[in-house]
Amino acid sequence: MPKFNSLDELVEFFETHDLGEYWEHMPEAQFDIEIQRRTHVFALDEDLVEKLAAIARAKRVPSKTLINEWLREKVVEQTRVVPQHGL
Numbered sequence: 001m002p003k004f005n006s007l008d009e010l011v012e013f014f015e016t017h018d019l020g021e022y023w024e025h026m027p028e029a030q031f032d033i034e035i036q037r038r039t040h041v042f043a044l045d046e047d048l049v050e051k052l053a054a055i056a057r058a059k060r061v062p063s064k065t066l067i068n069e070w071l072r073e074k075v076v077e078q079t080r081v082v083p084q085h086g087l
Contacts, residue, residue, distance in 0.1 A: 001025045 001022050004010040044052075049063075056063040 002013060004013065052067060053063050056066040059066065
């Protein structure tokens with residue numbers, strides 16, 4: 001593996017060379033990854049997505065932000081309701 005004096009030299013080298021040719025000579029890298037937040041994916045009806053996106057654009061916020069805000073409000077509302085069992 002050649003020695004490089006700068007990141008630019010390294011980039012220039014691998015623009016014309018295949019990293020696979022040097023894979024066995026690469027040092028092993030060890031690192032820890034701490035995941036702070038998980039993302040969950042939910043399926044939404046297409047017409048609902050279009051309406052949500054239009055509202056988000058009008059409010060000038062990302063759709064993700066609007067959806068999370070509205071869901072959070074609904075969850076708070078629902079957790080205040082005390083379920084009455086056996087009626």
